[in-house]
Amino acid sequence: MGSLQPQTRSTTRSTAQPWYRKSTQQTMVDLHTSTAGLTPEEAGSRLLRLGPNALPAKAVEPIWLRFARHFNDVLIYILLAAALATALMGHWTDTLVIIIVALINAAIGFFQENKAEKSLAALRGMLSSTARVVRGGQKLEVDAGELVPGDIVVLRPGDKIPADVRLFEVHQLQVEESMLTGESLTVAKHTEALDHEAQLADRSNLAFSGTSVSAGNAKGVVVETGTATELGKINRMIATVDETETPLLRQIAQLGKRIFQLIIGMMALLFIIGFFWHDYPLGELSLSLISLAVAAVPEGLPAIVSIILSLGVQRMARNKAIIRKLPTVETLGAMNVICSDKTGTLTMNEMTVKHVLTANRFYGVGGQSYEPRGRITLAGATEALDWTAHGNLAAFIRAVDICNDSSLQRDEDGRWTVVGGPTEGALKVLARKAELAPVDVRRLGKIPFDSAYKYMARRCDVDGESLIYLKGAPDVLLNMCQQQLGADGPEALDRAYWEREMSHIAEQGLRMLAAAYRAVPGAGGEIAHDDLHQGMVFLGVAGLMDPPRPEAIEAIALCKQAGIQVKMITGDHPDTAVAIARMLGMGNDLRAMTGQELEQTDDAALQALVMHYSVFARTSPEHKLRLVRALQANGQVVGMTGDGVNDAPALKQADVGIAMGIKGTEVTKEAADMVLTDDNFSTIANAVREGRRVYDNLKKTVLFILPTNMAQGLLIVMALLVGAVVPLSPLQILWMNMATSTTLSFALAFEPGEAGMMRRSPRKAGESILNAYAVWRVLFVGVLLTAAAFLLEAWMVADGQDTDTIRTMVLHTLVTAQWAYLFNCRLQDQFSLNLALLRNGALLTVTLGLILLQCLISYAPFMQTAFHTVPLSFSNWMVALGIGVLVFFAVELEKLVVRRWKASKSA
Incomplete structure (x- = not known):
């Protein structure tokens, strides 16, 4: 054998004639092969030169790298920098807590998101493992990975085709290609070259890697292997498609960058003011600036976003969407x-007979898919048929049932399936729906279907009568018939009638299949093509479709x-x-x-x-x-x-x-x-509804968390500007952000969807999660909480309280006010205390959890030591609760004013 020409690899064949346009002889010449196959030596040489018939594996990222990626966030950078700074200053407790917070965020992201790409491995699994080949005139079974262009392969029913093959010998070959082309029917193959450009689904002299043989036998020559096959092209496309960043991730990243820029700017400004104006000691000033960084970073946000998304995932899984x-x-x-x-x-991906046309009537067929349930009725009618008045319809159904190689069966899950081609299976379903009286059938000779002549014929004895049944393309059968079966028996064929009525069926996008018959004198069982060109009686046409x-x-x-x-x-x-x-x-x-x-x-x-x-x-x-x-x-x-x-x-x-x-x-x-x-396509609509609910709740969560961060930051900024003691320590700020903010915001994840959300247009992908009104809300609530905390601090300082008591009370008051504000966030525009409140049991759960956590930090000795807190009296709790109630009604009043302002603007 000579050396293989470069054009056998499609990646280097840009202008050469495609394989489906070449004759089998020219294909053999171009590939330097013959029907006797390659010699084992030549096959081995080509394998070394061209590589195995396999798709390349993709390198998998190590686990540690996938985990480390979850630290790639500007907000986490700030926390890590704060941890380093506190470590250098010897504040090891602060350092440890900050690092634990960062690790928790990374762990949540790592364990709740599986980003491993398995699609390429699954593609490799679709390739056939073995192949029957002819090499040196001998039939062999070899590993499919050893196939090379020029190999001769033998295909049988049930085979998974191991490479892209140009067919040169075909016997009633039917190939299932829907996984590659989207075509719902099996494809009849032939060997003739095509004289025109053809799309993948129309290249009927090629068999493609990964598809399967439904019926028939064939031989072909391998023209493409591995990455050069059509399956390999898909593999390359998957490998080159970049991961798209979701709108949420883009918005969260943008929000993080803005917070980062704000923090850096504020820290630089406050360092100048504190060091050069108020003469703060460098150590104390540095700790205050670290407190500012920790305060302004919504470190609980990544965790709560992951939790809300995870809960959405669980809800969708219960609703059939993984x-x-x-x-x-x-x-x-x-x-x-x-x-x-x-x-x-x-x-449904299951062919179904929807109409039957006979010489005198048009019938509708009910039911969907392969389930044999549905009525056959006259077009426009609803009542069941009296079969004594529809003998020609019964004869048509009998013909397509007997002249048929498929069977109908029920699987373990109770679903009806077809063994054989989908078109023949649909005709079997039609026969079951008709429930005709049983007859004694003895099947004799058969002419299998072939795309060369486009029909199938069978000779049989039906209740002792010898008949030939014919089934195939309507235009072919019309040319073979001289009569049609009318209401009173055979009559002259009205070709104009059939062509007119079939054009109406074609306009509906239905595929058509016709049937004919004739009585055969004598007792012979054989059948030949010549028996089909005299005396055939046209029975009717079935209109089939893959129904919506x-x-x-x-x-x-x-x-x-x-x-x-x-x-x-x-x-x-x-x-x-x-x-x-x-x-x-x-x-x-x-x-x-x-x-x-x-x-x-x-x-x-x-x-x-x-x-x-x-x-x-x-x-x-x-x-x-x-x-x-x-x-x-x-x-x-x-x-x-x-x-x-x-x-x-x-x-x-x-x-x-x-x-x-x-x-x-x-x-x-x-x-x-x-x-x-x-x-179920409708599951997508339910998933969209859940997606909109999740986004609404995420937005509510952001509007809930950010005002607290702003209030904490403002407290520190105001303290540094006036030269006062910072009201909260870095650890107390971390406690508020992680232990309380995250706990409280968890309740918003369970908020039910708001009325009318599926009647609004999708939000714009570039729309910020913080629109102008949201920014106003954050500023308004942030200033409100800051003012409350400062007034409380000023009152306690005037009362002579010590620093630890003041900080504990400020912390408790901010947490309580945040709990009150949680209820404001349930609805952005409407009054929040509605009946839907009762549907969210998580609100009660987080309230009880919050009380336990605040008792823990205030009364547990080890927490008092770690966080520098003191026990609070009952009156302290009531003061904090009163401030929280005032915050709630202040925000509801703001919502009312804004709502009326919007109404006046739209009027």
């Missing part, structure tokens, strides 16, 4: 476009109401896709953009066009990825659903990748952010 990455929960609330695969996502999921129709309507666009991206035929889209309620004036049109459109033009189309058909994996990126370029927060390997790159690129859990491949699940365990 979240793989915590920030995805919040991103769902900002999602404004869902790009959905059709087959198996919006549809009923729940998907409702979910799309809910998405529209919530301001979310739904776009269908499928590998299926454009007419079928548009018909399904209409049934799903995606619109009436719909037109599909095809994969070929996509390829002729540059990225700039696509960015404009993508917003105007709702259906994209005959797409490849590259097209799906381009569409998601084009939508993101328009500022859209994109969700992408899918179940096949072909969806995996786009799922990873999308802001929210959504995989089907039942029918989805492992590759898709591992590339996704969310997995639907019920494969």
Whole structure:
């Protein structure tokens, strides 16, 4: 054998003719091989030169590095710097507590987020482990990883195809390719070269790595292996897709940077004022500035964000949606476009007969999927059929039931499944729905289906009558028939009638299959093609479709109401896709953009066009990825659903990748952010509702935590400006931020969703979590708490109280006021003490927890030693409670004023 030409690797073949356009002879010549296969020596040489038929493994980050990444935050930097400073000053207790706080934050993020990428490993698992090959004229079974271009492979029913193969010998080969192309039907293969450019789903003389043989046998020559296969291209796309940062993470990072800048600026200014103006000792001034840094950092925020997201994950899991990455929960609330695969996502991925056309009537067939439940009725009627008046319909159903190699069965979970092709299975379901009287059938000779002649025939004895049944493409069968079966028996074929009525079926996006029969004199059992060209009687046509999921129709309507666009991206035929889209309620004036049109459109033009189309058909994996990126370029927060390997790159690129859990491949699940365990599109709408609830609660949490940090910071700033003693120590500030703020804000995670949240538009992805009103609220409450604390401190100083008592009381008062403010945060605009308060039992739980914690820090001797606190009297508790009640009503009054001001502005 000669050396292999460079063009056998698709990555180096940019202008060469594709394999599906070459004849089998030319393919053999280009690959320097023959039907006898390569010699073992040549196969070994090519393996060394081209590498194994495998997908490359991706290096996995060590655990320590993944843990260390959780310290990569500007707020954590401030804490670590404060820990270092206190250590240098010898304040080891402060140092230890600060480090523990940082470790707790990192641990929560590490253990509640699993960021390990398994999608590439799952793709490798999809490759066949062994392959039957012909080498040197001998049939061998070899490891699939040892296949090379030029190898001759033998394919049998049930085989997983081990590489991309150009077929040269085919016997009724049917291949299941939906995981790669999105096409719902098995694909009949042939050997002839194609004379035109073809999309992946239309390359019917190729068999692709990772797909499986449903029926028939074949031989082919390997043309691509490893990363050069279509599966390998998807692998490369997944590997090159960068992780997208969610809107929440962007906002939290931006908030952290702003707080960092503010802290650095304030510390520099206060150092100058304290050192040069008030002559503070350097040690005391440094400790005060560390107190400021610790006070201003909302160190509890990362922990509580992770906890709220984790609780959202748990709620979604109970509602059939598994979240793989915590920030995805919040991103769902900002999602404004869902790009959905059709087959198996919006549809059942189970072919169903919807209509039957006979010579005199048009029938509707009820039911969904493979479950044999549904009525057959006259079009427009509801009553069951009297079969004595519909003999030609019964004859059609009998024909497609007997001339059929599939079977219907029920699995362990009670779901109905088909053994065999989905189209034949749908006809078996039709026969079960009809419940015809049983007949005695003896099956004899058969002509299997072949794409070359597009029909299947069977000779059989039915209740002693010898018949030939014929099933296949309507146009082919019409050419073979001279008569049709009418209400009173055979009559002359009315071809114009059939063509007219079938055009109406085609307009609905349905696939069609026809049946015919004739009586055969004699007792022979064999059958030949010549027996089918005389005396055949046309029985009728079935219209089949992969039906929309009923729940998907409702979910799309809910998405529209919530301001979310739904776009269908499928590998299926454009007419079928548009018909399904209409049934799903995606619109009436719909037109599909095809994969070929996509390829002729540059990225700039696509960015404009993508917003105007709702259906994209005959797409490849590259097209799906381009569409998601084009939508993101328009500022859209994109969700992408899918179940096949072909969806995996786009799922990873999308802001929210959504995989089907039942029918989805492992590759898709591992590339996704969310997995639907019920494969139910409506679960997405419920997930969006939960995402919006989670974001609302996160925003309430931020508005709850930040005013306290601001009050603490202002206390220290004011003390340094006037030259007074700082009212709180760094440890007391840490206690307030972690032990109390985090405890209290936990209750907001359980707040129920506010009324009407699914009737509002998705928030803008770039919208800050702190809008102008939120900033005002933080300033207002922060100043309110600071004023309360300063007035209290001034009163206690005037009363001659010692420093530890003052600090303990200021700490307790701020905690109590914060607890009161918690109730204000339940609703941003409305009065907070409503009936929904009773639905949140966490409010009572955190209140009791807060009382226990404050008793601990005030009365436990070891806590008094560590935090420099003293016991508080009952009157101290009442004073703090009174201040908290005043804070609550002050904020509610502010909400009332703002609400009326907004109403007057909109009037």
